Amino acid sequence: MATYKEIFGRKIQSLASDPPAAASLGQIWYNTTSQTFKTTEPVYAWAAGGVMTNSRNDGTGSAGILTAGFYTGAGTSPGANNLTEEYDGTSWSGGGSQNTTATQRIGFGTLTAGVTAAGYEPGASAAVEEYNGTSWTSVTSMPETSWDRSGCGTETSGLVWAGAPFGLTTTWEYGGTSWTAGGTAPAVRNTTGNGATQDAGFMVGGETPSASNQAATYNGTAWSTVTNYPISRAGVMSNGPNTDTIAAGGYPPPASTNSNKWDGSAWTAASALTTGRYDGGRFGTGTAAVIAGGSPSGTFTEEFTGTDTVRTITTS
């Protein structure tokens, strides 16, 4: 059997003290003081982000990345609004107001090429709007009225599926100017969905009307179920592509702090949210995600990020 030195050309370093975490990511060394093998790896957790100006619940009109995202519409407990707030990775600031005032809209895209669709005004809506980072423009409506839908993708390769009223199983693909029908979606409502493009959608949980643990992915043609989410929850907020998803929160009450990571084939428990919530805004990736607001009515933001951390290697 080859030795470590034969493979890598040198022995593991022996150090009296640990090197800085920022300079030792992925390295292994022997700490002669503690007499332990050590390594540095990113440790992910939910940490505090900026506090929104407006309390928002019952809405997921959000999209973007951790350093450039938006959250628009949703309820202000009670009632809907058309206000947008933009996030820069540190704080929230006011953006353009939507033309539609509604809760339970779905958002996808980016801060400067964002889309919101459907919603409840009251009354089911088919309205669609695009955001350029400054103002909203009403564009081609969805083919059906609905709310509490899931969505993902970009302004020119978007996907909206499932939702309310209960039993809605349609999937709609958005190409930037028009909507075309896709495969039949699972009959759930009230889960954000996530995914990079319209041929890589992903969804977790939702109402059936009881809370579900179903997870499913879309390949551009059809939905197929994957390994169930570890717990049954609706109102789950999920981020990232369908091969690297971080999902968190949900209900039934009390609002959940539960969070789990999906790597494309299996779920593992992740750091819990600090504040339990559901039906909030979400955007980002599987390793740099944002969850904001949600029910119970809130203004708090939490960011899922990793910090390089020195850890002791143990064997069992």
Place this chain on the structure above:
Amino acid sequence: MALIYNHFMYGTATNTGKGFFTNEDRGNFFLRGYPGDVWVVGNNEKGALWLAQKNGVEKTKAEAQALVTTEVEAAQAAWDALSDEEAKHNGRPEQITLP
């Protein structure tokens, strides 16, 4: 007489946004936030230091629970005042029991 170890501290503190609790804090102590700016903090040195550094006001569990209950009851009253149309799209806030 046996000593009873309290696993959690209770306090109020205003979330000031980014940096209020960090990734590192999450690894150092248990932390949960509740309505009324109530925080449940792991009862260790780093947890206590965090609450102090955030200008937190320590509460007994009963005091903290009362603050949360008051907030939830206010939210329930607001929900009860909604029209049926509005209410059916928002679940009634439920009481929260602190750990």
